[in-house]
Structures are given as structure tokens and as C-alpha cells.
Amino acid sequence: xxxxxxxxxxxxxxxxxxxAKEATKKTKKAKLYxxxxxxxxxAGKIINPEFxxxxxxxxxxxxxxxxGTDIYASFSSVCNAAIHSGIIDNTGGKVLVxxxxxxxxxxGSFSNGVRSLSLPRWRESFLVSEGKPRKGVTYPxxxxxxxxxxxxxxxxxxxxxxxxxxxxSADPANTSEKASDQxxxxxxxxxxxxxxxxxxxxxxxxxxxxxxxTEPSTTVPxxxxxxxxxxxxxxxxxxxxxxxxxxxMGSSSVHPAYASVxxxxxxxxxxxxxxTFQRAASSPVHxxxxxxxxxxxxxxxxxxxxxxxxxxxxxxxSISQGNQxxxxxxxxxMDGSWSIGKRRFQLQKRFLGNMAQALGIGSAGPLMGIxxxxxxxxxxxxxxxxxxxxxxxxxxxxxxxKGGLSNVGKALSFVNKNFFLDANGNRGGxxxxxxVMVDGWPTDRVEEASRLARESGINIFFVTVEAAxxxxxxxxxxxxxxxxxxxxxxxxxxxNVPSWFSLHKxxxxxxxxxxxxxxxxxxxxxxxxxDIGFVIDGSSSVGTGNFRTVLxxxxxxxxxxxxxxxxxxxxxxxxxxEQRLEFSFDKYSTKQDVLNAIxxxxxxxxxxxxxxxxxxxxxxxxxKSKPNKRKIMILITDGRSYDDVSVPAMAAHQNGVIAYSIxxxxxxxxxxxxxxxxxxxxxxxxxxxxxxxxRYVNQLIQNIxxxxxxxxxN
Numbered sequence: 001x002x003x004x005x006x007x008x009x010x011x012x013x014x015x016x017x018x019x020a021k022e023a024t025k026k027t028k029k030a031k032l033y034x035x036x037x038x039x040x041x042x043a044g045k046i047i048n049p050e051f052x053x054x055x056x057x058x059x060x061x062x063x064x065x066x067x068g069t070d071i072y073a074s075f076s077s078v079c080n081a082a083i084h085s086g087i088i089d090n091t092g093g094k095v096l097v098x099x100x101x102x103x104x105x106x107x108g109s110f111s112n113g114v115r116s117l118s119l120p121r122w123r124e125s126f127l128v129s130e131g132k133p134r135k136g137v138t139y140p141x142x143x144x145x146x147x148x149x150x151x152x153x154x155x156x157x158x159x160x161x162x163x164x165x166x167x168x169s170a171d172p173a174n175t176s177e178k179a180s181d182q183x184x185x186x187x188x189x190x191x192x193x194x195x196x197x198x199x200x201x202x203x204x205x206x207x208x209x210x211x212x213x214t215e216p217s218t219t220v221p222x223x224x225x226x227x228x229x230x231x232x233x234x235x236x237x238x239x240x241x242x243x244x245x246x247x248x249m250g251s252s253s254v255h256p257a258y259a260s261v262x263x264x265x266x267x268x269x270x271x272x273x274x275x276t277f278q279r280a281a282s283s284p285v286h287x288x289x290x291x292x293x294x295x296x297x298x299x300x301x302x303x304x305x306x307x308x309x310x311x312x313x314x315x316x317x318s319i320s321q322g323n324q325x326x327x328x329x330x331x332x333x334m335d336g337s338w339s340i341g342k343r344r345f346q347l348q349k350r351f352l353g354n355m356a357q358a359l360g361i362g363s364a365g366p367l368m369g370i371x372x373x374x375x376x377x378x379x380x381x382x383x384x385x386x387x388x389x390x391x392x393x394x395x396x397x398x399x400x401x402k403g404g405l406s407n408v409g410k411a412l413s414f415v416n417k418n419f420f421l422d423a424n425g426n427r428g429g430x431x432x433x434x435x436v437m438v439d440g441w442p443t444d445r446v447e448e449a450s451r452l453a454r455e456s457g458i459n460i461f462f463v464t465v466e467a468a469x470x471x472x473x474x475x476x477x478x479x480x481x482x483x484x485x486x487x488x489x490x491x492x493x494x495x496n497v498p499s500w501f502s503l504h505k506x507x508x509x510x511x512x513x514x515x516x517x518x519x520x521x522x523x524x525x526x527x528x529x530x531d532i533g534f535v536i537d538g539s540s541s542v543g544t545g546n547f548r549t550v551l552x553x554x555x556x557x558x559x560x561x562x563x564x565x566x567x568x569x570x571x572x573x574x575x576x577x578e579q580r581l582e583f584s585f586d587k588y589s590t591k592q593d594v595l596n597a598i599x600x601x602x603x604x605x606x607x608x609x610x611x612x613x614x615x616x617x618x619x620x621x622x623x624k625s626k627p628n629k630r631k632i633m634i635l636i637t638d639g640r641s642y643d644d645v646s647v648p649a650m651a652a653h654q655n656g657v658i659a660y661s662i663x664x665x666x667x668x669x670x671x672x673x674x675x676x677x678x679x680x681x682x683x684x685x686x687x688x689x690x691x692x693x694x695r696y697v698n699q700l701i702q703n704i705x706x707x708x709x710x711x712x713x714n
Contacts (some may be wrong), residue, residue, distance in 0.1 A: 006150045007011060012546045015713045022636050033141040034052050034053060034054050034094055034131070034139075034141070035051075035053050035054070035140075035141065035142065035143045035328055036053065036054045036055075036056065036500045037053045037054070037055065037078060037079065038056065038063050038079075038144070039056060039059035039061065039077060039080065040064055041053075041059065041077065041078055041079070041679065042074065042075045042076060042077060042078065042101065043074045043075075043076065043078050043081075043097055043124075044073070044074035044075050044145065044146070045126055045145055045180050046078075046097075046143050046145060046146070046451060047143075047144040047145065047146055048143055048144055049096065049098075049099045050096075050098045050099065050137065050139070050364045051096075051130050051139055051143060052094055052096050052097070052132075052133065052139045052142055052514055053078065053094070053095060053096070053097065053098055053131075053143065053219070054092065054093065054094050054095075054131070055079035055082060055088060055093060055094075055095060055512045055594055055622035056079075056090075056092045057090065057091050057092040059079035059080050059083060059087075059090065059092065059294050060080065060083050060090040060092060060113055060114060061080070062115070062513045064079065064080040065077060065080075065117065066084050066114060066115075066116040066117065067106050067108070067116060067117050067118070067122070068107065068108070068116055068118075068119070068125070069084075069106070069107045069108065069111070069116055070082075070085065070087075070104075070110040070127075071100070071103060071124060071125050071126075071127060072100075072116070072126055072127075072128070073102075073106050073119055073124075073125060073128055074099070074123075075102075075122070076116075076126075078095065078097055078126075078128070079092070079095070080114055081126075082095040082110075082128045083112055083113070083114050084111050084112055084114035084116050085112075085124065085128050086111065086112050087129060087130055087131075088126050088131075089541070091110070091115075092404070093131065094130075094131025094132075095129070095130075096128065096129045096130060096131050096132065096134070096322070097126055097128055097615050098127045098128075098129070099125070099126050100124075100125045100126065100127060101123075101124065101125065102121065102122050102123035102124050102125055103121070103122065103125055103324075104117040104121050105119070105121060106118055106122065106125075108698060110643070114608040115679070117698050118698045118699070118702065119698075119702075121452075121455070122414075124393065126674045130183045130399070133352070137603050141662055145237075147425065154640040155458050158605075163682075165659045166533045169685055170190065174375065177452040179621035180462050186437070188253045191580065199440055199471045208657070210234065212650055219569075221563045224396060226414070226459045227461075227500060241376040241650050244676065246409045247357055251698060256600060259692055260611070261572075262705070265462055268391075268545030269517065271431060277572075303503060305386060305635040308319075308406065313597050320360075320361060320362035320363070320365075320387060320388035321362045321364040322359075322360050322361050322362015322363060322364055322365025322366060322367075322368060322387075322388075323360030323362065323365040323515070324362075324364045324365050325338070325358060325365075325515065326360065326365055326366045326511075326514070326515035326517075327364065327365055327366065327427075327429075327430045327517070328366050328367075328430050328431050328432075328433050328436065328514055328515065328517065328520075328703070329366075329367050329383055329420060329425070329427055329431070329433065330366055330367065330368045330369055330383075330424055330433045330514060330701065331351055331368075331370070331374075331383075331419050331420070331432075331433070331434045331435070331438040332355070332368065332369075332370045332371070332373065332376070332397070332434075332435050332437065333371050333373055333408070333411050333412070333415065333434060333435065333437060333467065334348060334352065334370055334373070334380070334437055334504065335348065335372075335373065335402070335437045335438055336372040336373060336374045336402035336403065336408060337373075337402075337403065337404055337405055337406040337439065337441060337443075338374075338403050338404065338405075338637050338697055339406065340400070340401075340439040340500075341550040344439065344465075344500040345401045345502065346499070346616070347500045348437060348503070349396050349397060349399060350504075351503045351504065351507065352370065352396050353392075353396045353397065354504060355368075355510065355511065356389045356392040356393050356396065356509055357389050357393060358507050358508065358511045359389070359511055359514075359676045360389065360390060361386065361387065361388055361389045361514075362386050362387060364387075365388070365443065366515070366609060367383040367384070367425055367427070368386075368392060368425070369381055369385065369425070369432075370382070370396065370418065371397065371401070371414065371415055371419060372401075372402050373402070373406070373407060373408065373410070373411035373414075374402035374403050374404025374405060374407070375402075375403075375404030375405050375407060375690045376404070376407070376413070377407075377410060377411040377414040377477050378402070379397055379418070379419065380395075380436060380630050381427055382397055382419065382424035383424055383426060383427075383570030384424065385425075385502060390414050393681065405443040405444075406439065406440070406442050406443045406444075406542060407439070407442065407443055407444045407449075408436060408438060408442035408443075408444065408446050408448040408481075409444040409445050409446040410444060410446075410449070411436075411452075411454050411462070412436070412446060412449040412450055412485075413449040413452070415453065416449070416453040416456055416518070418459060420432045420456075430519045430534050431457075431459060431517055431522075431523040431541075431573045432456075432457055432522075432523070433458070433461065433514050433520065434453065434458055434459070434460050434461065435462075435463060435514065436460065436462050436463065436485075437455065437459065437465070437512070438462060438464045439461070439465055439466065439500075440463065440464075440465075440466055440467065440468060440472075440474045440636035441464075441467070441468055441475075441477070442477065442478065442481060443476060443477065445478045445481075446476065446478060446481050446484065447481070447484040447485065447486045450484065450485035451484075454487055455525075456520050456579060456640065457515075457522055457524075457525050458522055459487055459493070459521070459522040459525055460485055460486050460487060460493065460522070461486070461493050461494070461495075461510070461513065461514065462482045462485060462486060462493065462494045462509055463495050463496075463499045463503075463506065463510065463666055464482060464494070464497070465496075465498075465499070465500050466496070466500070467496055467502065468496075479630050482503040482523045485521075487521045487522040488521055492513060492519060493513075494508060500699070501700065508683060509704065524628075525705075525708070526566065526704055526705035526707075526708035527560065527561050527562050527567075527705070528561070528567035528568055528629070528708065529560040529568065529629060529630055529670040529708070530561070530568045530629055530631070530632050530704075531568070531569050531571070531585050531621075531622070531625040531626065531630070531631050531632070532557075532558070532561065532568060532569070532570050532571070532633075532634065533570075533571045533572070533573065533617050533621040533622060533631075533632070533633050533634070534554050534570070534571070534635075534636070535573050535575065535584070535613050535614065535617045535634070535635040535636070535638040536550060536551075536552075536554065536572060536573065536575070536576060536582075536601070536632050537576045537608060537610070537636055537638055537639070538574040538576050538603060538604035538605065539576050539605070539606055539608040539638070539639065540576075540605045540606060540607075541608070541638055541639050541665075541666070542603075542638050542690075543605050544690065546638075546664075546690040547603040548603075549690045549691060550636055550690065550693065551598055551599065551601055552694075553636070553693040553694065554572070554598050554634075554636075555598045556694065557634065557697055557700060557701065557704045558570050558594055558595065558598065559591060560589070560701050561589060561591075563588075563589070563591040563594055565586075565588070566590045567630070569585040569586065569589075569593045570583075570585070570588070571583060571584050571585045571587070571621045572597075572598065572601065572612060573606075573616060573617045573620065573621065575608075575609065575610070575612070575613035575616070576604050576605065576606025576607050576609070576644070577608075577609050577612075578606065578609075579606065579609075579612060579616035579617075579620075581612050581616075581620050581621075582597070582601050583597050584620070584621065584624065585624060585625065586624070595684065607642055608637065608639050608640070608641055608642055609641060609642050610635070610637055610641035610642045610643070610645050610675070611643040611644045611645040611646075611647070611648045611649075612643055612648070613635075613651070614633075614645065614648040614652055614659075614675065616653070617633060617652075618651065618652045618655060618657065619646070620636070621633075621657065622652070622656075622657050624654075630658065631655075631657045631658065632657070632659075632660070633652065633658070633659045633664070634660045634662065634700070634702065635659065635660070635661050635675055636662045636663070636693075637660065637662075637663060637667050638663070638664040638665045638666060638667055638690075639662070639665070639667060639668075640664045640666065640667070640668040640671060641668075641671060645674050645675055648675040649674055649675045649676075650655050653677055655698035657677075658677050658683075658707070659675055659676055659683060660676060660677075660683050660684070660685075660687070660700060660704075661673075661675040661683065661684045661688045662684075662685045662686075662687070662693070662696065662700075663684070663685070663687075664686075664687055664688075664689070664690055664693065665688065665689065665690070667686065669686065672684040672685075672686065682703055682707075683703070685700070
């Protein structure tokens with residue numbers, strides 16, 4: 001009997017053990033899938049803030065551009081950046097990508113067979129590391145893209161691993177956050193099953209596993225479970241010591257400061273790229289370095305980026321063409337702070353409604369969106385939400401007051417990073433305009449945020465109401481904040497109104513100013529506001545092969561600019577003892593035509609009279625430059641001139657020509673400095689061999705833009 005019991009018990013034990021092992025096997029079989037991405041996929045096109053992806057073999061190619069070292073701009077190729085950093089090699093492999101906020105500069109370098117390029121500024125960055133899951137983080141098996149694709153993404157299995165500002169009639173009881181959303185976020189997910197037809201892919205979706213965001217102090221953003229909402233709200237910033245005083249209060253209090261770079265990235269999940277330069281569909285900032293490639297580089301801003309938190313347009317009664325004499329993309333920053341009070345907030349809404357009516361909103365005219373700010377900014381609706389004045393006015397009437405402080409600087413940063421995107425209706429060819437409504441004064445600093453916005457091509461207007469009285473000025477955190485924020489300090493970009501009750505009087509003057517596109521100075525950037533004349537040494541010492549290398553250098557520089565009749569124009573002169581006008585500024589009005597013309601330039605051969613060539617370029621090119629254009633001469637030579645260069649160069653400088661000199665091989669350093677504008681070290685370059693010219697393309701572009709952005713603003 002005892003033996004039977006023991007046998008029975010042993011049998012049950014074996015059965016349970018077997019069952020447990022089988023269950024364990026089944027559990028182990030439940031593997032996550034690592035999506036496979038193509039070599040040309042850029043980090044900015046993937047919405048997920050943190051993900052693991054598998055790169056295919058063969059991504060180590062110059063056409064897959066990489067910008068930065070260790071930390072990369074988000075329009076870099078993910079896979080080639082991983083090769084550059086040494087995470088994978090050209091055979092491919094898994095890589096962990098973590099999004100972080102943009103940086104003020106990216107350093108190019110040569111590493112692991114990949115040459116990365118430099119860039120002055122970009123709004124979003126990413127880090128790459130070994131493709132192993134971090135503990136406690138669940139990674140998506142499906143990647144969300146900011147623009148639709150027509151093919152399925154392959155997949156690979158993987159193991160899971162307040163204080164108040166001075167108030168006039170603050171009424172917090174009658175203010176609240178918006179009560180209803182305007183629509184769910186519209187975005188396409190790409191199914192990551194092995195083989196799908198396009199039709200099947202459109203009909204199939206897979207939920208993306210996510211995890212809760214950790215505290216803002218973490219180094220990189222984590223995937224979150226917060227659903228996308230049409231109202232995009234910036235993350236609360238960590239407070240830092242700093243005082244502001246209420247206009248009607250004697251006490252002081254700590255005001256919020258900007259969030260850290262990484263905390264901002266973590267809270268926003270995905271930030272779309274803000275460029276140093278103006279957003280436009282044709283803005284070319286890819287620094288192409290191939291010696292033999294004559295194809296123009298892809299546009300930096302024509303990369304299909306779209307906002308994760310895209311606002312769905314409301315059904316419109318009609319789509320108006322609008323006032324075609326006022327084609328601007330306009331964002332109003334609406335003051336929702338407690339200091340404004342309920343009644344004045346209603347007056348502000350009435351003013352915005354009157355502006356919408358007076359502007360003549362329409363698809364071929366002005367488009368208008370609104371961001372409300374208090375402690376933190378949030379988008380009420382974007383540029384494409386409403387396409388006629390009537391619908392826009394009705395939407396403005398429904399806006400509810402946020403409350404909080406008057407953090408204008410934070411609101412400007414938010415608009416710069418999140419508002420003027422293609423996904424939000426930004427049209428590229430229309431100037432970007434921000435009108436900031438301020439009751440009294442801001443409770444944070446605006447200078448740095450405004451500078452970054454201006455360098456992105458945003459025209460900032462301020463409408464200040466009931467400015468600080470003499471006795472209140474000691475409470476203002478940043479004196480003269482308006483002059484520090486606007487594009488020019490001439491008064492064109494600022495209007496002060498003594499009372500909210502007289503705000504209606506400035507409707508027509510403000511409409512006239514924002515529609516005067518010729519005076520919107522910030523729409524002019526370093527990439528679209530120049531006449532660039534190349535002066536090319538065609539002497540016998542250069543040789544046919546090296547001359548083709550010089551032409552490629554000229555083409556690589558030219559393709560970085562926005563070329564048209566109204567934007568940057570390109571001209572070229574070749575010289576030996578004599579000079580020849582290859583083409584003038586008004587000859588070609590498209591980038592492709594310019595690049596083709598450069599390619600057709602034939603090698604001349606002869607002596608080297610650089611001084612005479614500078615005088616010739618001044619007469620034949622720059623004397624015919626448009627008054628509103630910056631005149632830039634880029635001279636390339638390989639030897640000492642037979643004539644004097646200092647007098648012709650000085651004459652060109654006095655006529656407003658900004659001269660850059662590039663010397664190769666036997667070029668004389670003293671002549672290069674004489675030709676270059678001051679400071680010479682920033683305007684002259686020397687390389688020992690023609691094949692090294694490409695090294696200075698990005699540096700030259702950066703110097704041109706740095707100089708442009710440092711121009712006086714009065």
C-alpha cells in the first residue's frame with residue numbers, strides 16, 4: 001500500500017514537473033519582435049521616443065548622411081550613425097535608439113569608416129547604444145512613423161528584456177482647462193509582420209507595448225502610456241531659484257525655469273526638428289561630400305517629418321481662398337495667465353476673432369493657429385485646423401482660460417519646436433509669424449528663446465497691454481524684454497496698448513504689419529537671402545582633374561542654399577590672365593539649373609591674375625546684386641597672383657561684398673588674408689590638396705550662417 005502511495009505521489013510529481021517545464025518552454029517562446037528598418041531611415045521619422053531596431057547589411061554608405069558625434073541630429077540615418085559610433089558594423093545588427101532634445105551644435109568626425117558632418121543647431125537628437133533592452137522598459141514591436149510608407153516593415157524576434165503675477169481681476173474659479181479634446185491624434189502605424197501586401201498592411205495594426213515615463217531627471221526619454229491628444233502641452237519645468245514679484249503683491253516667489261534638455265525630451269516624447277534656418281520645403285542643409293556625385297542633396301526640411309500630436313481639423317463649412325495678398329503662417333500666443341482675469345480674457349478672445357476676420361483666413365492666404373500659455377503652453381489649434389474666418393472665430397469663442405503665470409519664454413520655445421511643422425499645416429513658402437499677447441510683463445526670460453526662434457526664421461511681434469508703471473518696473477524680471485525678443489528694434493514689431501478695452505484699435509495696424517511680407521526681416525535667413533558669386537581659378541597649374549574637383553566643391557556649397565529668383569542666387573566667374581562670366585545671378589532660378597550650369601563649366605587654362613578677377617566679379621556680378629541681398633564672394637585659387645589683390649579686394653569690401661578665400665597647394669597665405677573679409681581667420685581657408693576641399697564645405701556654410709545670425713537687429 002505504502003509503495004503504491006509513493007509511486008502515485010512520484011507519478012504526480014513527474015507530471016507536475018513536466019507540465020511546469022512545458023509551461024516554461026511556452027513562456028520562453030513568447031518573444032518580442034525587433035522591427036527591421038532600412039538604411040535610409042532617419043531617427044526623426046520614427047515617433048517612438050525609445051526603441052530597438054535591426055539594421056540590414058550594407059548601410060555604410062555616404063548617401064546615408066550622419067550629423068554629429070556620440071549624439072546625433074535626428075535627421076541622421078539611424079543605421080549609419082550606429083556604424084559611426086561603433087555599435088554595429090556594415091554587416092548590420094540591433095541598435096537601441098533613445099531620443100533626446102536638440103543641441104546648439106553637432107561636431108562632425110570620421111569614425112569606423114563613416115564621416116559624419118557638423119551642424120550649427122537642430123531641435124532633436126538621439127543616442128545609439130547596443131541593442132539590448134534596458135531593465136524595466138518594454139520596447140515596441142511596431143514602430144510608429146511620422147509619415148506613411150507603402151511597404152511593410154520587416155521584423156526580427158528578440159527576448160524581452162504658484163504664485164500669482166500681479167492681478168487686476170484674477171478669477172481662478174471661472175477659469176479651467178479646455179473641457180473637450182478636438183480630435184484624436186492622427187498617425188499611421190506600420191505593421192511589422194514578415195510579409196504583407198499594401199492592402200493588408202493598411203488594414204492591420206498592432207498595439208505598441210509601452211511603459212510609464214520615469215522621473216524627468218532621467219538621461220533619456222522613456223516610452224509612455226499617455227495617449228496623444230490634440231492639445232499639445234509642454235512638460236512642467238523644474239523650478240530653479242529666481243524671483244518675480246506680482247504687480248499688486250509685495251511678496252516674492254520662485255518662478256518656473258526652463259526644463260533641462262533631456263527632461264523636455266522625456267516629457268514631450270517626440271520633438272520635431274527645429275532648424276537653425278528657416279523652415280521651408282526646399283531648405284537644403286544636407287552637406288553632400290561625394291566628389292563625383294552631381295545629384296543635389298535632399299532637403300533638410302523636406303524629410304516627411306510630422307507631429308506625433310497632430311491636430312485633426314474640424315469639419316469645415318467651407319474652405320476659403322482667403323486674402324491672397326497676405327500669405328503668412330501665423331501663430332498667436334494667447335495670454336491665459338491669472339493676471340489677465342476673466343473679463344480681459346474675453347476681450348482678448350474678441351480681439352483674436354476680429355483679427356481672424358480682418359486677415360481673411362484661407363488656403364491661399366493667411367492661416368492662423370493659437371497657442372495659449374500660462375505656466376506651460378498648449379496648442380489650442382494649429383494652422384490646418386480651420387481654413388476660413390468663420391470657423392476660426394467660432395473656435396476662438398470656445399477657448400477656456402488656463403491660468404498660471406505668464407511664461408512667455410517657455411511658450412516661444414514651445415512654438416519654435418512644435419508649431420511650424422509640415423504636419424501642422426506649415427506651408428514652407430509662407431513666412432512664419434508669431435504674435436505674442438502679454439498682459440503686463442512675462443514671468444520668465446524671453447531673450448534666449450526669442451533668439452532661437454528668430455534664427456529659425458520666425459518673425460516675432462509683441463502686443464503688450466497695460467505695461468508696468470514706473471513703481472512696478474522693479475518687479476519686471478527682464479527689462480526691455482520686447483526689444484530683446486523682436487527681429488528689429490525699430491518699433492515695427494511691437495505695439496503697446498494702454499488698456500485691454502482699447503485693444504480693438506490695433507486690429508488694422510497689426511494686420512497691415514503681419515501681411516507686409518517685404519518687411520518680415522526674420523523670414524530672411526542665411527540660406528535664402530544672398531547673392532553668391534564664385535570666382536574660380538582656371539590657371540594652367542590647376543589641371544583638368546583638379547578643376548573638376550573644384551567644380552564639385554562649388555556644387556556642394558551651392559546645393560545647401562535655397563535657390564530661386566527671390567531667394568539665394570548663384571553666379572560664377574572663371575579667370576586666368578583674363579576673365580570670363582560663366583553665368584550671372586539672374587541666369588538660373590532653380591537649384592537643378594544652377595548645378596547643371598556648374599557642371600558645364602569648361603576648363604580654361606592660362607596664367608593667374610586674381611586681382612583683376614576680383615575687380616571683374618565686382619563689376620559683372622555684384623554691381624547687379626539686389627539691394628536686399630547679402631553679397632558673398634567665394635574665391636578659390638591654387639597659386640600666387642601675378643597682380644596685386646589687396647586694392648581690388650578692399651574696393652569690394654567697401655562696396656559691401658563679404659569675401660571668403662580658399663587657397664589650395666601653392667596659394668599665398670598673405671594674399672588669402674588680403675582677399676578675405678575681417679576677421680580673416682573666419683573668412684579664409686587653406687588646404688594642401690584639391691581632394692581635401694570637401695572638408696571645408698560644412699565649415700564655410702556654418703561661418704556664413706553664424707555671421708548672418710550675428711547681424712545687428714536695429
